[in-house]
Amino acid sequence: MSAQPKLKKKEERIQVGEFWTAKQRQAHPIHYTISYRASFKPELPSFFFREFLYKKNSVVFDPFGGRGTTAIQANLEGHRAIHNDVNPVSVFLAKSRKIIPTMEKLERKLDSIDLKKPCRESVMDKSLLNFFHPDTLREIKNLMELGASDDTPELDYLRLTALSRLHGHSTGFFSVYTFPQFSISPEAQRRNNLKRGLVPEYRPIKPRISGKMKRDLSDPLPPFYHEYSKNNLYTNSSSVSIDDAPDSVADLAVTSPPFLDKVNYGQDNWMKSWFLGVKEEEAEKITMFPGVENWRNFISKTLIESSRILRKNAYFVMEVGEVKCGKEIVNLDEEVISASRDTNFEWEKTYINTQKFTKLSNCWSVANNEKGTNSNRCVVFRNRK
Numbered sequence: 001m002s003a004q005p006k007l008k009k010k011e012e013r014i015q016v017g018e019f020w021t022a023k024q025r026q027a028h029p030i031h032y033t034i035s036y037r038a039s040f041k042p043e044l045p046s047f048f049f050r051e052f053l054y055k056k057n058s059v060v061f062d063p064f065g066g067r068g069t070t071a072i073q074a075n076l077e078g079h080r081a082i083h084n085d086v087n088p089v090s091v092f093l094a095k096s097r098k099i100i101p102t103m104e105k106l107e108r109k110l111d112s113i114d115l116k117k118p119c120r121e122s123v124m125d126k127s128l129l130n131f132f133h134p135d136t137l138r139e140i141k142n143l144m145e146l147g148a149s150d151d152t153p154e155l156d157y158l159r160l161t162a163l164s165r166l167h168g169h170s171t172g173f174f175s176v177y178t179f180p181q182f183s184i185s186p187e188a189q190r191r192n193n194l195k196r197g198l199v200p201e202y203r204p205i206k207p208r209i210s211g212k213m214k215r216d217l218s219d220p221l222p223p224f225y226h227e228y229s230k231n232n233l234y235t236n237s238s239s240v241s242i243d244d245a246p247d248s249v250a251d252l253a254v255t256s257p258p259f260l261d262k263v264n265y266g267q268d269n270w271m272k273s274w275f276l277g278v279k280e281e282e283a284e285k286i287t288m289f290p291g292v293e294n295w296r297n298f299i300s301k302t303l304i305e306s307s308r309i310l311r312k313n314a315y316f317v318m319e320v321g322e323v324k325c326g327k328e329i330v331n332l333d334e335e336v337i338s339a340s341r342d343t344n345f346e347w348e349k350t351y352i353n354t355q356k357f358t359k360l361s362n363c364w365s366v367a368n369n370e371k372g373t374n375s376n377r378c379v380v381f382r383n384r385k
C-alpha cells in the first residue's frame, strides 16, 4: 500500500512574503482598459500560473471573473480560460477582449459611426443629465443602441472603451466631475453639482474613445494571444452551478469571491449596466452576504462546483482578505478553509502577500494589519476527487 504524503503542520503551510510587485500598472495595459471594484492585480494570477502550471495551453478557470484579470493574464501567458461571473457586466468586460482588433480597424469603425443623429428619448434621460451634457448623452445613446444590432469585435471593443470613459474626474471622461471607481446615484450627483457649481459641458465622445484606445493598445499583444483567447469559455452563472462548464477540464483556478457584503457590484456598476442594457433583475442576482455563516455555505457550494470543473489533483487558489464585521475582524482565509470541509479540496498552503498600501486594495474595506500595509491571503487547495 503506497503511503499518502503527510500534510505539513498548519504553521508550516502558511507562507508570508512579497510574492509579486506592489507597484501599480506594471502588467499589460490591456488589463487597465476598464476599472472594476475589488479586482486583483494581474501579477497575482501570474504568480500562481508559475507555481502550478507545468505546460502551455493549460486551462485556467475563474468562477468570480470580475473584469477578467485571470482570463486575460492566462491568454497573455499562452493559456486558455474559463471566465464565469453572475454579473453580465463582468462577462462583457472579459468577452469584449477575446478578440482585440487592430488600431486601424478600430479607428475605421469609429469613423464610420454616426453618433450625432437624433435618438429616442427615455425616462432615464432626465437623471442622466446630471452627469452628461445633452449632446454628449445623445452620442452615448447612439453608440449604446448600435450594440443591439452589431456584435462585431470592433464594436464590442469600442463599447468597452466607451464604458471606461463614462464617468470620472478629468476631462478625458464623458461626464461632469464625478467618481471614477463606481457610479454614484443621479441624486448624489445632482447635489455634487450644486455644491461645486458644476454644469455638464459638451464632451464629444469619439476623440476620448480614440485617445484611450491608443494608450491601451500601445504595447503589442503577444503574437499568440488570440490563438488561446479564441478558445476561452465565458459563462454567466452563479458560481454554485456553472452548468455550461464541462467536468474535469480546468488545470488551475485563481479567483477572488465577493467579500460578504463589502462591495455592492450591482449598485456600483449601475451606469455600466444601463449602457449595456442589463436588466435590473440580472444585477440583483449578484450575491451579498451580511453574515459570515451564509458566506461560508456559499463558498462551500462554490468549492464543490469548482471541484467538478477542475481536473483531479489540480490546484484551486482563492484570494481573500480580512474584513470588519461590526467591531470584529474576520480572517476570511480561515473561513475558506473551514468551508472546504466535506468537499474534495484539501488545504495545502496559504500565501500571505504583504505589500505597501495601494489604491486598489484601499477600496475593499479590507482592514490593515499595520498602518500602511495590506495583505492578500491566497488559500491553495488540491482537488483530491
Ligand SMILES: C[S@@+](CC[C@H](N)C(=O)[O-])C[C@H]1O[C@@H](n2cnc3c(N)ncnc32)[C@H](O)[C@@H]1O
Pocket (backbone or CB within 6 Å): 036, 037, 038, 039, 040, 041, 063, 064, 065, 066, 067, 068, 069, 070, 084, 085, 086, 087, 090, 237, 238, 239, 240, 255, 256, 257, 258, 259, 265, 285, 286, 287, 288
Ligand atoms: C472580488 S470580485 C472579482 C474580481 C476579479 N478577481 C478581478 O480581478 O476583476 C468578485 C466578483 O464576484 C461576482 N459574483 C458575486 N456573486 C457571485 C455569484 N454568486 N456567482 C458568480 N459570481 C459572483 C461579482 O459580480 C464580482 O465580479
